Amino acid sequence: VIDPHWLLQDLDPRTWRAIGRFFLPSQYIAAAQPGEHGLFVLHDGGAPVRAVDTTVGPRSDLAISAPVMDPRDLARELFATGEWDRVHVIDKRHLAHVAMESQATPRRDLTLDAYYHMVYDLIWDGSAGYVVEPPRSPDWHCWTYAGLLEFIARLPSPSALGLCVLEEDGSLHVGLAARVDGGRFTRVTTFEGLPPLRPTVTGSFLEEFVAALDQRLGPAAAVLVCTRSTFETWVVSDDKRAALESGNAVWQVP
Amino acid sequence: VTAKRVVVGESGLLIDGELLPVYSGAVHYWRLERQLWPVVLEQVKALGFQVVETYIPWSVHEIAPGQFDWGSIDDRKDVEAFMRLCEERNLWLLVRPGPLINAELTDFGFPEWVLLDPDVQARTALGSLHLDAAWGLHPPRPFPVPSYASERFFQLVGGWFDAVCPIIARHLAPTGCVVAVQSDNETCYLFHDQPYATDYAPDSLRLYGEFLADRHGSIDQLNAAYRSEYATFAAVEPPRDGPIGERTQTAWFVDWIAYKEHQITWSVARLARMLRERGLDSIPIFHDVAFQYTTPLDIPRMESDPDIDWVGLNLYRPPWEHRQLADRVRFLAGSTRLPFVPELGAGLWSHHPVTPTSAEEEFVNLSVLMYGIKAFSFYMLVERERWQGSPITRHGRLRPDYAPFYARFTRFLRELEFWRFRRFPSVLVVRNCDLDRYRAANSTLNYGNVDLLRLPAALFEQEPDLGLSGIAEAVHWLDQLTSSLGAAGVDYDLSNTHLPLEHLRRYPLVCVQSAEFMAAEDQLRLLEYTQAGGRLIVGPMAPRLDEYLRPCALLGGVQTVEGPTEIVRAVPPPEYRADDPRLDVVVQRDGVRRLVFVANPTAERVTAHVTFSGEQHLRSVWGEPRTAQGDGSIAIELQPWTVQVWSREPVS
Numbered sequence: 001v002i003d004p005h006w007l008l009q010d011l012d013p014r015t016w017r018a019i020g021r022f023f024l025p026s027q028y029i030a031a032a033q034p035g036e037h038g039l040f041v042l043h044d045g046g047a048p049v050r051a052v053d054t055t056v057g058p059r060s061d062l063a064i065s066a067p068v069m070d071p072r073d074l075a076r077e078l079f080a081t082g083e084w085d086r087v088h089v090i091d092k093r094h095l096a097h098v099a100m101e102s103q104a105t106p107r108r109d110l111t112l113d114a115y116y117h118m119v120y121d122l123i124w125d126g127s128a129g130y131v132v133e134p135p136r137s138p139d140w141h142c143w144t145y146a147g148l149l150e151f152i153a154r155l156p157s158p159s160a161l162g163l164c165v166l167e168e169d170g171s172l173h174v175g176l177a178a179r180v181d182g183g184r185f186t187r188v189t190t191f192e193g194l195p196p197l198r199p200t201v202t203g204s205f206l207e208e209f210v211a212a213l214d215q216r217l218g219p220a221a222a223v224l225v226c227t228r229s230t231f232e233t234w235v236v237s238d239d240k241r242a243a244l245e246s247g248n249a250v251w252q253v254p
Numbered sequence: 255v256t257a258k259r260v261v262v263g264e265s266g267l268l269i270d271g272e273l274l275p276v277y278s279g280a281v282h283y284w285r286l287e288r289q290l291w292p293v294v295l296e297q298v299k300a301l302g303f304q305v306v307e308t309y310i311p312w313s314v315h316e317i318a319p320g321q322f323d324w325g326s327i328d329d330r331k332d333v334e335a336f337m338r339l340c341e342e343r344n345l346w347l348l349v350r351p352g353p354l355i356n357a358e359l360t361d362f363g364f365p366e367w368v369l370l371d372p373d374v375q376a377r378t379a380l381g382s383l384h385l386d387a388a389w390g391l392h393p394p395r396p397f398p399v400p401s402y403a404s405e406r407f408f409q410l411v412g413g414w415f416d417a418v419c420p421i422i423a424r425h426l427a428p429t430g431c432v433v434a435v436q437s438d439n440e441t442c443y444l445f446h447d448q449p450y451a452t453d454y455a456p457d458s459l460r461l462y463g464e465f466l467a468d469r470h471g472s473i474d475q476l477n478a479a480y481r482s483e484y485a486t487f488a489a490v491e492p493p494r495d496g497p498i499g500e501r502t503q504t505a506w507f508v509d510w511i512a513y514k515e516h517q518i519t520w521s522v523a524r525l526a527r528m529l530r531e532r533g534l535d536s537i538p539i540f541h542d543v544a545f546q547y548t549t550p551l552d553i554p555r556m557e558s559d560p561d562i563d564w565v566g567l568n569l570y571r572p573p574w575e576h577r578q579l580a581d582r583v584r585f586l587a588g589s590t591r592l593p594f595v596p597e598l599g600a601g602l603w604s605h606h607p608v609t610p611t612s613a614e615e616e617f618v619n620l621s622v623l624m625y626g627i628k629a630f631s632f633y634m635l636v637e638r639e640r641w642q643g644s645p646i647t648r649h650g651r652l653r654p655d656y657a658p659f660y661a662r663f664t665r666f667l668r669e670l671e672f673w674r675f676r677r678f679p680s681v682l683v684v685r686n687c688d689l690d691r692y693r694a695a696n697s698t699l700n701y702g703n704v705d706l707l708r709l710p711a712a713l714f715e716q717e718p719d720l721g722l723s724g725i726a727e728a729v730h731w732l733d734q735l736t737s738s739l740g741a742a743g744v745d746y747d748l749s750n751t752h753l754p755l756e757h758l759r760r761y762p763l764v765c766v767q768s769a770e771f772m773a774a775e776d777q778l779r780l781l782e783y784t785q786a787g788g789r790l791i792v793g794p795m796a797p798r799l800d801e802y803l804r805p806c807a808l809l810g811g812v813q814t815v816e817g818p819t820e821i822v823r824a825v826p827p828p829e830y831r832a833d834d835p836r837l838d839v840v841v842q843r844d845g846v847r848r849l850v851f852v853a854n855p856t857a858e859r860v861t862a863h864v865t866f867s868g869e870q871h872l873r874s875v876w877g878e879p880r881t882a883q884g885d886g887s888i889a890i891e892l893q894p895w896t897v898q899v900w901s902r903e904p905v906s
Binding site: 002004006012020023024030038042052058090096099100106108111112116 | 643
């Protein structure tokens with residue numbers, strides 16, 4: 001969905017600081033979660049290489065029997081001891097295979113997000129190459145890449161998207177706008193790139209925001225205006241629509 | 255050879271002998287509206303800058319093979335007009351014509367046809383291509399990384415340099431504005447700096463063979479070191495994964511690590527020669543290292559290369575990485591002629607997760623000065639697409655939240671004549687290159703995309719039992735030594751065991767990290783330092799082997815210590831120190847003038863005393879004007895993540 005020549009300009013530093021946490025691709029791909037006490041067992045086609053505990057470091061005391069015949073059994077057994085929040089059993093050869101396949105050609109046909117999604121599919125291919133107990137969630141707070149693609153595909157071309165998040169005192173937390181052409185983000189900006197706005201979580205501001213998007217970026221297709229607490233709930237909620245309906249938000253969707 | 259009109263001095267560049275302090279900031283002409291260039295440059299001057307810096311990107315100007323746009327199609331590409339505008343405003347210019355740019359450009363500023371030429375492309379240890387996006391987030395799309403040993407690559411770069419160098423050459427100082435040129439940019443395998451990630455392309459393996467020939471002299475000597483039976487150097491296959499399996503394989507592994515360092519320095523030097531051959535021979539050629547200061551980057555050795563005049567290290571550090579920042583600045587101060595940050599973060603790239611606030615920038619930039627930086631270029635002084643948080647917007651407006659700091663900062667430097675001040679640390683702490691190489695050789699999982707998995711660092715490090723002692727202890731020793739010096743308020747510099755003798759001799763005391771092994775030439779140089787009157791301490795043990803683990807105990811007679819306490823006792827007590835170990839104090843001197851920097855690198859407010867001898871009167875020269883007078887100490891209070899700067903005044 002990222003155009004190879006996308007234009008990101010007039011970026012308000014406050015908005016950018018607020019959304020920066022979403023830019024780490026590992027959070028959408030890795031099984032390990034922040035703050036987890038994990039055990040990582042690395043083997044090479046069954047031959048144990050190293051076990052590392054995220055709290056105490058290398059663990060040579062675990063008596064992992066060689067060869068690792070069934071990585072799933074091993075992960076389950078280790079997890080059953082109750083010592084770790086999550087146990088990872090990883091075959092080096094699987095990681096080598098992922099690296100080899102993902103770099104087999106220049107991949108000029110792929111946008112960056114599509115490239116990362118390909119890597120994701122290679123890592124989590126259902127094999128015993130990377131086994132996690134308990135298993136990783138197949139989505140990120142109920143957001144999925146397929147869902148994103150479906151949403152983008154529904155947008156007319158060109159179209160504009162807008163997000164306005166206000167602090168509880170009414171000051172701006174996030175003021176973001178984007179243009180999509182043919183299913184790709186071609187321009188991203190902040191309120192600095194729009195006509196002056198006086199945001200509030202109201203229907204009248206939603207209209208003002210839509211008009212500003214129409215004027216500068218293209219026909220507004222999807223716009224969300226909400227408070228910061230509603231935004232934070234919406235990001236992690238299982239029921240996105242209910243999070244907005246029960247929060248302080250106004251929005252427009254295609 | 256043209257006589258040099260601009261040379262690198264200890265406090266800045268010397269233009270026909272006249273000092274130019276390098277206080278610079280980046281402006282990307284091709285990303286700004288042409289009619290706004292004069293406005294933007296006036297704002298740069300209004301913030302107090304005399305020097306600007308710009309890339310000149312290959313892909314922006316060579317729009318098709320052999321077809322260049324220097325402004326005839328897109329007026330924003332008229333780089334010569336930009337240079338003339340700088341000259342009209344008495345602004346000096348640092349230029350960076352690549353070939354690698356990054357600058358958040360699509361394909362990092364390489365033309366697509368260059369990247370897609372199979373003879374240009376680097377290869378991983380697995381034999382695949384090597385995509386930039388396989389390590390680190392580099393939007394907006396992946397590209398195959400070039401091999402910096404590829405002859406085809408250098409041939410294509412030559413074509414680009416043929417086109418760009420004559421333009422730069424017409425504007426060299428002192429008659430023109432260009433005072434220095436950069437050879438390539440952050441050269442280091444496009445961030446794939448792991449030992450076995452790359453570069454196994456055919457030309458790289460040829461260069462590896464040449465490197466081995468140069469290192470060993472004859473194939474018989476190599477075979478003796480490797481206990482092998484190779485017929486030629488070209489027949490030597492490099493290792494493709496760690497760890498070192500057996501003790502006898504050590505030479506083979508560490509040679510590959512050394513080659514990885516060599517390829518970087520060799521390619522930067524070759525590109526520098528190509529620039530000189532095209533008329534850029536009367537000004538310094540510099541290089542910027544991205545962030546690494548250990549293998550595969552070897553800053554002292556790179557700056558010792560006759561083709562590279564000056565090496566700096568880029569810094570984009572948030573306040574909470576103060577220790578890493580201080581270490582890097584101390585390393586530059588201990589290892590280079592003119593400690594330089596070619597890219598000092600002013601704002602950040604658009605895919606970075608934490609945009610700095612102005613207060614955070616103030617803390618970081620004062621810290622950079624505190625530990626010894628004498629030259630810097632803010633990146634970016636003027637915003638452009640894919641960048642945010644600079645003091646000047648792309649429309650030429652000053653950002654009210656950010657710009658005032660920069661105006662204060664340049665005024666501070668000017669009013670104090672900061673370039674006259676220097677630190678005088680009595681201790682140099684030296685990292686052991688062979689230990690760093692050994693540890694690198696024992697890494698694994700150097701595969702693309704593993705950075706996406708949040709694996710613990712210890713999973714990448716192997717600890718083979720080769721019967722060597724002191725490795726973990728030596729790592730701990732260095733850490734403990736720098737912590738102890740810091741806690742005792744002792745100022746020190748950092749470097750590595752490749753530092754030339756003339757640099758070592760600037761310090762009365764040199765403390766060298768060592769396990770059982772160290773290269774014979776490094777042992778010899780350290781011995782020469784002691785013979786020239788220097789005091790050398792090696793810890794936690796003296797080497798008795800060379801880097802190939804052959805007997806070599808040239809330093810057998812020097813003092814060794816196990817713990818750092820004795821070293822701290824051996825250095826003179828600091829002139830100023832804080833009675834709270836959370837604070838850091840560094841003094842800079844200019845004759846009788848003193849600047850006392852006090853940093854609070856914590857998230858807590860700290861109240862403490864700065865102690866000294868006798869009655870002293872101090873005046874705050876940064877921030878709110880204040881004075882303090884005391885006999886033996888003054889009380890201070892520092893907010894979280896702040897630096898205070900005090901000047902010693904005559905006692906009233």
